Amino acid sequence: MFNLLAIFIGGGLGSLSRYGVSKLSAKFVTTNSPLSTFISNTLSCMILAIAVVYFTGKTSDNTALKLFIITGFCGGFSTFSTFSFETFELLKQGNYLIATLNILISVLVGVSLIFFLIKNQA
Secondary structure (H helix, E strand, O other), X not given: OHHHHHHHHHHHHHHHHHHHHXXXXXXXXXXXXXXXXXXXXXXXXXXXXXXXXXXXXXXXXXXXXXXXXXXHHHHHHOOHHHHHHXXXXXXXXXXXXXXXXXXXXXXXXXHHHHHHHHHOOO
């Protein structure tokens, strides 16, 4: 039961953080761009990779904290559904190049961050 509570609280804090990033980035970028989603997803990948490295080889006493950070917070902070919707909107508006770049850059940056952060610690 405690593990479920850890996920629940982590997810809520992750979602609130994503909302904060969205509001903060709107102060700097006034166009309808997927920048805030990119920032949230990139930061979430970094946090997830650091957490995986940290928890590797640790005892099972950290299960709730691991679930709080990786499943809860990172799950709430990253947002594949918003990424997909924003990309769809770009395509619908005829912004094919920006949509394609959004897909390529987001996936490459996210996967590369996790790969390099975890690989260098293994």
